[in-house]
Amino acid sequence: MPARLRRTDDELREQSGHVLWEFRQLMRLAMHIHQRQVGGVVELADPLDAAALESFCIHARALVEFLWRDRTHGPRPHKNDAVAGDWFDARTWEYEPVLPEEVRDVRRRTGWGVAHISYNRIDPNEMWGWDHVEIAHRIGYRFACFVQNVPDHRVDPAFKEEATRVNVALREQWSEADRGIVPEPTQPVGTPAHALTWFST
Numbered sequence: 777m778p779a780r781l782r783r784t785d786d787e788l789r790e791q792s793g794h795v796l797w798e799f800r801q802l803m804r805l806a807m808h809i810h811q812r813q814v815g816g817v818v819e820l821a822d823p824l825d826a827a828a829l830e831s832f833c834i835h836a837r838a839l840v841e842f843l844w845r846d847r848t849h850g851p852r853p854h855k856n857d858a859v860a861g862d863w864f865d866a867r868t869w870e871y872e873p874v875l876p877e878e879v880r881d882v883r884r885r886t887g888w889g890v891a892h893i894s895y896n897r898i899d900p901n902e903m904w905g906w907d908h909v910e911i912a913h914r915i916g917y918r919f920a921c922f923v924q925n926v927p928d929h930r931v932d933p934a935f936k937e938e939a940t941r942v943n944v945a946l947r948e949q950w951s952e953a954d955r956g957i958v959p960e961p962t963q964p965v966g967t968p969a970h971a972l973t974w975f976s977t
Contacts (some may be wrong), residue, residue, distance in 0.1 A: 782847075782862065783862055785929055785930050788862065788863055788930040789929075789930060789931060789932055790932075791858055792863075792931040792932050793932055793935070795842065795858065796932075796935055796938060796939055798835050798838050798839055798842070799839060799915075799919055799939060799942060799943075800938075800942050801831070801835045802832060802836055802912060803912060803916065803942050803943065803945070803946045804942075805828050805829075805831055805832040805908075806908050806909070806912035806946060807945075807946060807949055809825075809828055809829055809832060809908050809965055810908065810909065810949070812825055812828075813965050817965075818965060818966075819965075819966060819967075820965055820966065820967055821967075826967050829906065829908075829965060829966075829967060830890045830967070832906075832908060833882070833885070833886040833889065833890050833906065834886060834890060836882050836886070836911050836912075836915060837882050837886040839915050840875070840879050840883060840915065841853065841857070841859070841883070842857075842858060842859055842860055843915065843918045843919060844872055844875055844879075844918070845857075845859045846859065846861055846871045847859060847861060847862075848871075849871055849873060850873065860922050863922075863926045863927065863930050863931070864925070864926070864927070868925075869922075869925070876914050878907070878910040878913070879911055879914050879915065882911060885902075888902070889904070889967070903966075904966035904967060905965060906965055906966060908965060912946060913947075916943050916946060916947070919939065920939075920940070920943055923935075923936050923939045923940060923943075
């Protein structure tokens with residue numbers, strides 16, 4: 777039975793608004809973090825800055841699982857978790873068995889760095905910096921493929937236009953950085969790896 781038959785077209789249209797919310801949040805948070813970074817803020821010790829990065833990680837993890845998971849391959853999603861393939865007829869959404877390098881570790885690192893108080897946090901071999909630009913670009917590209925190919929009748933009428941607008945806005949901001957209009961930061965952003973970096977703030 778094709779995966780899409782698990783949900784009706786009406787359910788998929790309604791769910792598409794939640795998919796778009798995840799994507800909009802990811803991209804706008806990426807813009808916010810980038811603006812803080814080019815302003816010289818590298819260690820996001822301020823609670824609201826840290827919350828923006830942590831939220832970015834959560835939305836990135838959700839979208840990686842939405843865009844790269846499949847109901848018939850690899851680790852199966854929960855039956856109530858939406859995946860991109862739900863919107864397509866059988867075999868019309870390309871399953872990618874290997875995650876791109878930019879997003880390969882998002883799920884694991886979000887787990888120990890945000891969702892769990894893990895001992896991995898004190899492992900000196902674990903990197904705390906997040907390359908939010910590369911993560912957002914990779915997710916943005918795969919999401920654009922979803923937007924371009926998803927059947928119109930299975931998404932909200934405003935879905936495609938709004939998703940494209942959000943994606944283009946982010947790419948335009950970073951293309952300015954590439955042209956040297958905005959100074960390019962030299963370090964990845966991260967929540968503090970050592971408590972002493974934020975005890976005094």
